[in-house]
Structure formats: structure tokens, C-alpha cells
Amino acid sequence: MADPEGKLGLVIRSWTAWRQGALLAAGLWAAGLVFAAAATPVPPTSPEARLIQVYRLVQAGRTREALEQAESLTRDVPNFQLAQLVYGDLLLVRQKPRAPAEDLPPAAREQMAQLRREADQRLAALAERPPSGALPREFVELPPSSRHAIAVDASRSRLYLFENGRHGLKLVADHYVSVGRLGVGKQVQGDQRTPLGVYFITSRLDPVQLQDFYGAGALPLNYPNEYDRRQGRTGHGIWLHGVPSQNYARTPQSTDGCVVLANGDMQQLLRDVSPRTTPVVISQALQWVTPAQAESGRAAARHLIEQWRAARSSGDPRRLLPFYSSQFSAGGADAVDWARTVEKDLRAAQGRATELKDMSILAWRDKDDLLVVTFGLVLKGQRTGQVKRQYWGKEGGQWKIFFEGAIG
Structure with a gap:
């Protein structure tokens, strides 16, 4: 940089x-x-x-x-x-x-x-500013419905706010933040660490709903996500939030695991970002990639998801089920239960092709490679459908879906 x-x-x-x-x-x-x-x-x-x-x-x-x-x-x-x-x-x-x-x-x-x-x-x-035009590698693809994206670099105590426009993501603001007292890499409830991973804002909490401790308001995250649960991570209540009225900011490592901003900066986030559609990446150290590098990763991810879509559109469970992990789980269903659900869904589709709308693809890498894919699943001839989220991981070098569920 x-x-x-x-x-x-x-x-x-x-x-x-x-x-x-x-x-x-x-x-x-x-x-x-x-x-x-x-x-x-x-x-x-x-x-x-x-x-x-x-x-x-x-x-x-x-x-x-x-x-x-x-x-x-x-x-x-x-x-x-x-x-x-x-x-x-x-x-x-x-x-x-x-x-x-x-x-x-x-x-x-x-x-x-x-x-x-x-x-x-x-x-x-x-x-040490991010290179001009560069993006965090985790933002593979975002649809127009995701108007903003957030990335946190814990090593720099910095939050970066991106606006998603006609020409893609553009860095529009960055703010100093505080993270957990014992750093990052949350594993268990009460360890005073901030989680690392890709998340989504789930709701918006105004200050009238909160104690003064949370300052200007809060944006809760969906920690633990399905990958966290797969790794045995516990805990809850990880938010982006402000500071008490008597403070301007908190020192770099001083929270119980949340990401904390000055109240003025938090107010900007509360004004700009939308629950459900705003991704939040929290990284030990962000890896910035050029537009050309980002396009390469985007093409590979799109190709993978297109293969899954084509298999689903075929109506043949034998083509579709190999995309799912033998360790698959969703809502209490295991891989065997899921196979039955897939066959039932394909019969209900009556051979109609599947279209994917407003697709979001986020990547994550620590000890495992991960893709978090969100899309509207619409059958040909329909105008709306379920919003689904998939978690893909590597098994034997092959991408497999280990979780899939409806989120709207």
C-alpha cells in the first residue's frame, strides 16, 4: 500500500x-x-x-x-x-x-x-492506504440490491465502507474501530475475541432501544454463521455499535468481541447500510486485489454456481446430489433427509428451469476455503421465489455444499 x-x-x-x-x-x-x-x-x-x-x-x-x-x-x-x-x-x-x-x-x-x-x-x-481501485478479495460478487459492503481490518483497527454502484464497489469512507480485548478469532462464548469471517447485518437497533453503552445505535451480525457452527464456535451478540456518550472512541482492543466505532461514524453506517443485504467481512488483515484479479475469482465462482444451477434445472437428482457434501446439514436434516427434499423439490418444479436472481458471492479462507452464496431461486415463468443461502467448502479438492437454507 x-x-x-x-x-x-x-x-x-x-x-x-x-x-x-x-x-x-x-x-x-x-x-x-x-x-x-x-x-x-x-x-x-x-x-x-x-x-x-x-x-x-x-x-x-x-x-x-x-x-x-x-x-x-x-x-x-x-x-x-x-x-x-x-x-x-x-x-x-x-x-x-x-x-x-x-x-x-x-x-x-x-x-x-x-x-x-x-x-x-x-x-x-x-x-498505508489501500491501492486505488482495489477491493478485499472476499467480495467476489455483489448484486445491485446490496448497496453497500463493509470490511474490517483488525490489524489496522480500521473499517472500510464501500458503495455498490453501476461500476461496482467503490471505497467511500473508512473509520477507526476497536475490537476484542484478546484480539480476534472468536471460538467460544465469553472469550473476549472478535470473530473472523463473512457475515451479514441482520437488523438495525436505534439508540432508544439500547443502553447508553451502545452509543448511537447498533447493527447486529449473524454470528455464529453456519461455517462457525460447523467449526464448533459458540457465542452470540456480535454487533457493530457506538460508544457511551462520555467517550469519543475506545482504545484498539477494548471490547468483549464487538466492533465499536465513534458515534459519529456509527451514525453514518446506520444511515447508509441496510439489514439483510449488507455483507460484513472481518479479517485479521485484508488482502486487497486488483479488478483483474477480482474478475478471475468471480469467473471461477460463477462457473461453479452455474454448474449447480444447470444440474438443478435438469430435474435429475443424480446430477444435482453430487454437489452436496456427505456432511450436509440444514435445519436438523442430514444428507439422507436432504436427498429426499431435493427429489421432492425437483418433482414440484415439473421440469422448469431454475433462474438465480440478485446473486451474492463472498469468499473466505482460513484453514478451509469457503464460499457464501446468496440468491433468489426463481422457477422459469415465475416472478418471485425463495431467497436461499448456501455454504460451500472443499472436500477432497472439490467444492461441495455443506449447508443450504431459505432466508426469505
Whole structure:
């Protein structure tokens, strides 16, 4: 990923070096700083962008202007803890502090470390931007009905929002986020980890329905999905949500497993994204692919699904059933029960061809390859049909369906 401005990497290195020298005692003072003045209206520029501008002024040696802008930011957004830390640092530099960081209480040292990591993550996200036009490899194909898509890169504490238009997916916004206290890769209930995988937003929860802890609102995800269940993963209640009103943001690893955004950023998601049709990818580190690379994966996935559609349209169970795993399960039905269901469905179709509408294909790869395929299944001559979701996995090098169910 390239630095679009060329010099931003220098800003990060200069800021780090500057802190290591003169700022040893700053965090305790800043962490405890409380402003009694009421917040003034925030200018159109986001608080994060204003904070980055402070860093740039420091790198340029314009510390007086940096101090003024940091003071303005903390006055406008008094609950932005990282901004308070930076403002405190700048004040203490002018006073030439002497107290070493080791003299701070353990809780204050931990708070300092978390806030500095937040600063690193925010700066790195701006210095190392996704390549122009690139997409996360998980977004194989999205239909026009999916107006947005979301990808979370846990290694960068960043959420990327894409708009799905006439020319495909376009990155329109990205936001700092917090994830689980113990990182990612959720396995069991209460492990304080954020799950990794491909999910869908299931509903929208307004703040009036929630405690203040969830801030501006919440977007629940369908964790555990069928692949998670197949892997024996447990737990529930994984949401995208905001922060309590007294906070601007949370430190990078500070949730019980949810993905948490600043309330202003959460409000944008609540306005823009739609339940059921918005996919959410949560990755340890996103892999960005070029449009040409994405098209190659899309063609292979389409070919696979077309083979399944043709087999179903044939009306012959002997052609269709080989696409299903011997470990298939759906709603309590095993592979034998499913074979009976397939034969019944094919008889009911009376030889009419199957059409797939509004198809979504998402890919996932950790220890197994996975495809999550969602589509409207419509028999020729009909206008509507069931919305189905399939989970495909590799068995002996061959793609097989291990779950299929109606979702609408």
C-alpha cells in the first residue's frame, strides 16, 4: 500500500521520535485532564482529521500552531482521550517535564500504552492506504440490491465502507474501530475475541432501544454463521455499535468481541447500510486485489454456481446430489433427509428451469476455503421465489455444499 502524500511516513516517524524524547510524563497528566467548558460546534472536518493535522504541524516544527489546534480540538470534542493526550504532551513539552514514565501508576502506564497504540493505528491507516481501485478479495460478487459492503481490518483497527454502484464497489469512507480485548478469532462464548469471517447485518437497533453503552445505535451480525457452527464456535451478540456518550472512541482492543466505532461514524453506517443485504467481512488483515484479479475469482465462482444451477434445472437428482457434501446439514436434516427434499423439490418444479436472481458471492479462507452464496431461486415463468443461502467448502479438492437454507 502506497503513501499517497509521500511525506506522511515521516510524520509518523518524527512524532514517535519526538514522543520518546520529551514526552515521558505526558500521559498521566493528559489522561486525567478534564475540561469543564462546554463543547463548541465541531467544524465540518472530522476529529480524526484534525488530530492528524496536529501531528503534521509538530513534524513541521510549528508547535505553537499545533498546540492551538490541539486545544481547539479538545475543547470541541472533550471526550476524545487521544486528543487530550496529545494536547497534554504539547503543554508539557513547553514546561520541559522531567518525571520518567516508570514513575506513573500501572493503570496510567497501561492507559498511556493503549492511547499511543490508538495513535499509531490512526496514523498508519492514513499512511498505508489501500491501492486505488482495489477491493478485499472476499467480495467476489455483489448484486445491485446490496448497496453497500463493509470490511474490517483488525490489524489496522480500521473499517472500510464501500458503495455498490453501476461500476461496482467503490471505497467511500473508512473509520477507526476497536475490537476484542484478546484480539480476534472468536471460538467460544465469553472469550473476549472478535470473530473472523463473512457475515451479514441482520437488523438495525436505534439508540432508544439500547443502553447508553451502545452509543448511537447498533447493527447486529449473524454470528455464529453456519461455517462457525460447523467449526464448533459458540457465542452470540456480535454487533457493530457506538460508544457511551462520555467517550469519543475506545482504545484498539477494548471490547468483549464487538466492533465499536465513534458515534459519529456509527451514525453514518446506520444511515447508509441496510439489514439483510449488507455483507460484513472481518479479517485479521485484508488482502486487497486488483479488478483483474477480482474478475478471475468471480469467473471461477460463477462457473461453479452455474454448474449447480444447470444440474438443478435438469430435474435429475443424480446430477444435482453430487454437489452436496456427505456432511450436509440444514435445519436438523442430514444428507439422507436432504436427498429426499431435493427429489421432492425437483418433482414440484415439473421440469422448469431454475433462474438465480440478485446473486451474492463472498469468499473466505482460513484453514478451509469457503464460499457464501446468496440468491433468489426463481422457477422459469415465475416472478418471485425463495431467497436461499448456501455454504460451500472443499472436500477432497472439490467444492461441495455443506449447508443450504431459505432466508426469505
